[in-house]
Amino acid sequence: MDGPLDPDRLAALRDAALGAASAGGASHATLRVERIHNQTVLLRDGRLETASDDMGLGMGVWAVRDGSEGFAGTEALDPESSSGLARSALEAARVTARARSRPVELADEAPHGSVEWSSTYGIDPVTVPLADKVALLADWSERLLASAAVDHVTAYVLATREDKYLADLSGTVAVQTRVRVHPRIEALSVGADGEFETMRTIAPPAGRGWEYLQGDGWDWDEELAELPSLLAEKLAARSVEPGTYDLVVDPTNLWLTIHESIGHATELDRAVGYEAAYAGTSFATPDKLGSLRYGSPVLNIVGDRTVEHGLASIAIDDQGVEAQSFDLVRDGVLVGYQLDRRIAAERGLGRSNGCAFADSPLHVPIQRMANVSLEPSPEEVTTDDLVGGVERGIFIVGDNSWSIDMQRYNFQFTGQRFFEIRGGRLAAQLRHVAYQATTTDFWGSMEAVGGRSTYLLGGAFNCGKGQPGQVAPVSHGCPSVLVRSVRVLNTREESGR
């Protein structure tokens, strides 16, 4: 059942786990009890295809003893299991100490006492009946299928509610709730020659409730109305001539470029090699802090776990650290990193800035991404103003394919809609567009950023990192931007056709 976790039951689990950890000699221990309710509803051509309703309730203990850490998690919730879990975490610490070359230390964090926090939402999305979800998506699908330009439609909504309870040996006890939704609808058009194109909504996922699908925060009617004509135009569009173009990038596309080339690159655990086995490292190494010219002077990047509706927003992170806002890039220069308590202590950086997260009570918290956002211009600069400064270029809207190397240098992105820019004005759509660049070259060529009116909080539910793999929701706010002289590929030519 959804609703608050039972406080008496939580207290019993806390006392058992932390008592056993303390008795076992732990210098630090955290108990997390989490209920994560995930729903997926997907319709194909207006008919229900997938309905998944998964409510996970479990707990995990993370403990440090004698300079070694251990973690254990279970979905059996009773005090006996809770104390046993603490002993298992200490045993994991003992066993793995054999391969530990140096002790783990944690940056200090003052206890926060009792904290209660909830994200801002109106209607808890997981409580909306499946029939209502199906009805809304079916209505959206039918609107698109009514167009002769549309052959098939897929529509889905992901809905999540997280109830998180955290208690640690320092005395912090946090009870936190957050919800999020991600609706998306995609139309497909197939030509007689077998060519096909898709066009999907560019509405971002949001830390909002069901009211988001009812129009609070996005104009669904407007976007659905324009999708068929956009799709028809795209299918008939000219294939792009590869070369170098000035790009005006809409925030619905740019959030992902920020995520990959700045968000991950400024994770300090990556930068010093702790993710070398899988997620990768970073070109933005600590020796460059304060000196690396990351981008042009209009590049100002902030990490923030407090922004309203942010998918990574929270009050207390999964290591008991208060959520914060902090600079990563200021005036184009690298000035900060995202931290958890381990890495902050190891690098002597003082307090963690609160970026620890685990995607499940059965997973150990690791450093994960804050909402990493690009600040808009203080001046009122519109997207039209940016387009007006381009003689030959492309305006890119919506995200699609993405890929970046393991040090976050070389990236390639596509999008949903590519409008040619000629003489400072938007022209017809283009097809088969991908842009490719090196991170510092791209951000160094960013000539202008849009004003607050162009700003949008984009994001994703499924940022991956760690082994075993963990997924994290994260938002990225940004305005429209103008970037000069970017390499554009023709994806069809890349395939040798």
Place this chain on the structure above:
Amino acid sequence: MSALPHPAQVVERILAASSGPCLATVEETHGAEVRFANNTATTNGMRHGRRVTAIRVLATGQETRAGVATESGEVDEAELVAAAEREANVADDAFELVEGDVAADFDDEPSITDMSVLSAVLGDLAGVFQRAEGAGAVMSGFAEHQIVTTYLGSSTGLRLRHAQPTGALHLVGRADARSAWAASGASSFDEVRIEALEERVRRGLEWADRQLEVAAGRHEVILPPEAVSDFMAFMVWQASGREAEEGRTVFSRPGGGTRLGERLSELPFQLRSDPAEPGLECQPFVSTTASTADVSVFDNGLSLGRTAWIDEGRLTHLRYHRAGAARSGVPPAPPVDNLVLSLPGAAGTLDDLVSRTERGLLLTCLWYIRVVDPKTLLFTGLTRDGVYVVEDGRVVGAANNFRFNESPVDLLSRATEASVTERALGREFGEWMNRAAMPALRIPDFNMSTVSAAS
């Protein structure tokens, strides 16, 4: 760590709580893992999870509805069935439930693993770190072992159980701007030797002592089995029959229909999945908690056999659940949790392919692979942890990394040579396709789109 009721009992209680057709699954997971980096152990974990699912089927007149509810840990079985009934909706994938008997092992306890299975690896790591430090290198990696025991019951009387062990060990060595990777998938850590991986990493770092600059462009490339695995796994995941029929995939036939039967390669490759594949054994029946375009909850318990996705170079199966297959007049082909690519008559190893190369690039593995163009199934991605320059049959140094743009379907059509097939763990998708066996492939004109500065 727990006193949860026996999974078989939970299955029976769910079925007993249902007043009509019903399916029940319990998925019990035990896992242990340890990570290491910068020559020291880092995070670790032991996990015990239980997912319990009730699938209620309601038939009224011509219409069949299905509802699914999943919860974790100890559940109220009657409430779970009631939740599934509340969520029941019209099911386009409706099909008769699978009949069957009670498997002999159905009442067996769940299989368990814990940190002790990693004991030998942990014991060896200290030596690995010591040797790395002596060579000016740092080692990173990951060792994990988990066992998922699935219990499945149906109101038809069918009762099935399967315990699936999965293990993996990754080792990455870095020294200056050089890096090398080796990994192994296995069902048991008795089969894994970190010394063998350490030797491969050491050899890769030695090869990289000499750094060579190679420009982007089309190069002759030898794809090792690990890279082929990532290409093939991602391709099979795109092989939905329903989506091909809609015209939206590389397997769609222009003008309608699918490319089933079409020759994709002049070489007689076979790409297959088989629960009984020696060394790659996997669950021999369907178990799913949600329907998709080509997987159906109605197929739960359906026996899985050998499925050749490609045979003698021709596309022979796309993924279909029974209802979809019946509508399209093709055999059902649900996904199977292993994948094997082989070329009949292929002989020799990866090293033999290298020895027969006049000039080319030997890759180690691929990274960040994403679909760029579904029409051609064009993937983009990066080379990682070792691109080696081969001249006159031997490795002469290491090149820079590249971003590639290539389609696995095109690669099969352009491959000119394959090695024998061996077990291979893909760098990017090995977590989801642990049980794979692949050959190395020679591609005469692999498209390296641009140089990546990453090292």
